[in-house]
Amino acid sequence: MNISDDDRIVMTLDAGGTNFVFSAIQHSSQIISDITLPSGAHDLRLCLNTILEGFEAVKAQLPVAPSAISFAFPGPSDYSSGIIGDLANLPAFRGGVALGPMLEDHFHIPVYIGNDGDLFAYGEAMMGLLPEVNNCLAEAGINKRYKNLLGITLGTGFGGGIVINNQLCEGDNSAGGEIWAMRNFTDTRLTAEEGVSIRAVQRSYSQKAGIDELLTPKDIYDIAIGRMAGNKEAALFAFDEMAVAVAESLANAATLLDGVIVIGGGIAGAYKLIASKIIDHLNGTIENFEGVKMPRLASKVYNIDDEAGMQHFLNHDVKEVVVPFSDRKVSYIADKRLPMGVSRLGTSQAIALGAYAIALSKMETYKELQK
Incomplete structure (x- = not known):
């Protein structure tokens, strides 16, 4: 469509x-x-x-x-x-x-x-990060296209949306993509949202800095990058702590979905601060009972908003093998890769375009059912 x-x-x-x-x-x-x-x-x-x-x-x-x-x-x-x-x-x-x-x-x-998280993901799947990724692959001559996307929003809350085979997955109870309710990785008593939200960054900074005042995430970001006076160590800690909570939630979701990851919401403005920490966690390890380490995800994740990350992502391992009992050869991509990037449309615009696209899609489906 x-x-x-x-x-x-x-x-x-x-x-x-x-x-x-x-x-x-x-x-x-x-x-x-x-x-x-x-x-x-x-x-x-x-x-x-x-x-x-x-x-x-x-x-x-x-x-x-x-x-x-x-x-x-x-x-x-x-x-x-x-x-x-x-x-x-x-x-x-x-x-x-x-x-x-x-x-x-x-x-x-x-x-x-x-749901705003659903519509954000659908907007990015229709006109944002997903088509951009596929266009980059086509320009690089790589015969692979992505059809699945996991979108998250970082702001007042922790929102999410899932697109599977270019179709929005709303769930049977209108509760698909409710990533906020995952368990918090650093404090398992809590929801993930308590570590991934405006209040989480504010609370983390204040506690680490030993102050009662709650600064805005923008001020904490400016302190972290040296643009504003304050406790830089506490500011970096606040965003690092949030990044780990985001990353573990993404790891659990990506294990099931295996698709493009797009990040939006107001705190996505700090993407440069949190992206490397998220990538390191997603590409880290997990262990079995015997202590043998294995990759946290079946697919390696690349930050495509980083120039080197994009180049590594596009450098797919394409191999050629001989078909048994014949002289014919076929090629395949030998490694599994997932791109991660910040919203291409902006969160509000992605939600609006998602709402527009879902309306057109559902009207088409209704017309087909009426035939």
């Missing part, structure tokens, strides 16, 4: 706890300016009316009628049914709110609601 050539328009929403930002996408591009309205997070009726008002304002600016509405919304939710559960950032949502059906009744078009 080439979403850049599709004429259909999809209305979108970036749902935050403070503001709702509405827009529309056609041909993979935003076609109107953002419309921003306060969310009314503590009043359900006000909040729902704001959503209707925002999409009506978008529709009024469109050159033709929209084909669908598609957007990310916080969970827990039954995304396939469009039912929103009890939300932390939008406390008016309690007891199950039929947001999707409400919008379908009002606008009489399909409505698709998804």
